[in-house]
Amino acid sequence: MIKTAITVSLVEQACGGPFVLWDGIEKGCQTAASLGFDAIELFAPSPNKVPADTLKPLLEANNIEIAAVGTGAGMVIHGLTLCDPDSLKRDQAKDFITDMIHYGAQFGVPAIIGSMQGHWGGNVSRDQAFEWLRAALNDLGEIAGNEGVPLIYEPLNRYETNLCNTIAQGVDLCQSLSTQHVKLLADVFHMGIEEADPADAMASGKGYIGHVHFVDSNRQAAGRGHLNLEAIAKALIKTGYDRFISAECFPIPDSESAAKDTTNEYKRLFPR
Numbered sequence: 001m002i003k004t005a006i007t008v009s010l011v012e013q014a015c016g017g018p019f020v021l022w023d024g025i026e027k028g029c030q031t032a033a034s035l036g037f038d039a040i041e042l043f044a045p046s047p048n049k050v051p052a053d054t055l056k057p058l059l060e061a062n063n064i065e066i067a068a069v070g071t072g073a074g075m076v077i078h079g080l081t082l083c084d085p086d087s088l089k090r091d092q093a094k095d096f097i098t099d100m101i102h103y104g105a106q107f108g109v110p111a112i113i114g115s116m117q118g119h120w121g122g123n124v125s126r127d128q129a130f131e132w133l134r135a136a137l138n139d140l141g142e143i144a145g146n147e148g149v150p151l152i153y154e155p156l157n158r159y160e161t162n163l164c165n166t167i168a169q170g171v172d173l174c175q176s177l178s179t180q181h182v183k184l185l186a187d188v189f190h191m192g193i194e195e196a197d198p199a200d201a202m203a204s205g206k207g208y209i210g211h212v213h214f215v216d217s218n219r220q221a222a223g224r225g226h227l228n229l230e231a232i233a234k235a236l237i238k239t240g241y242d243r244f245i246s247a248e249c250f251p252i253p254d255s256e257s258a259a260k261d262t263t264n265e266y267k268r269l270f271p272r
């Protein structure tokens, strides 16, 4: 069964970003549960912000799960990416992600590499950047695998990275790795920009997709944009995907409306 999640951000510096709930972890868990989501997806500044022994009772009390943990704070707060020309910063980026992998693993869930992948350009050639990215994903994928969780890699639209923009490029990247533990994040917002046919692209990710950000063309709640979400949802269901669809969208017009619109659209598109 496909389960639903909603994003909770605890990262002040990401203010204005595509996260729905911003009022702290306790309120985030309560709101997610009261609107019928199965889980939260957590965007935290560091693993220490909400230690596992604080979060576990909160999840239990609200009868919800955690779906995944983001690593973007490593970029937003510390300016770290896996393709930085400075090897010290690349190492720090890997350390940050490693800590998030261990944090998520305490709940049995994966960490997501999105903006921390970085990009090529300047003194860093495309080949060099991919070499660093592959090496990092191989190492981090094994760390995740040893913890019994996948590592999630997210193709992003062209304005955020020039590494992988499409699901097909993500699949190629996964196939080029020695680790078996890296899965893709299909973010429907990025797909709406980059894919010729987002539903076909979703279908082509069969077996490789480990997490989904299910939102609309304008990065608002599902149903508020112009994507053919019925076709995309059908394609995803047909792949046999049975993990989370998560609302990584703007809190427009406000958090509660975005969350409610999402939950209604998820019920319509993914009936149980």
Ligand code: LER
Pocket (backbone or CB within 6 Å): 070, 072, 113, 114, 115, 116, 154, 156, 160, 187, 213, 248
């Ligand atoms: C960034 O645009 C994004 O989609 C996030 O999931 C990655 O940090």
Ligand code: MN
Pocket (backbone or CB within 6 Å): 114, 154, 187, 213, 248
């Ligand atoms: Mn995303």
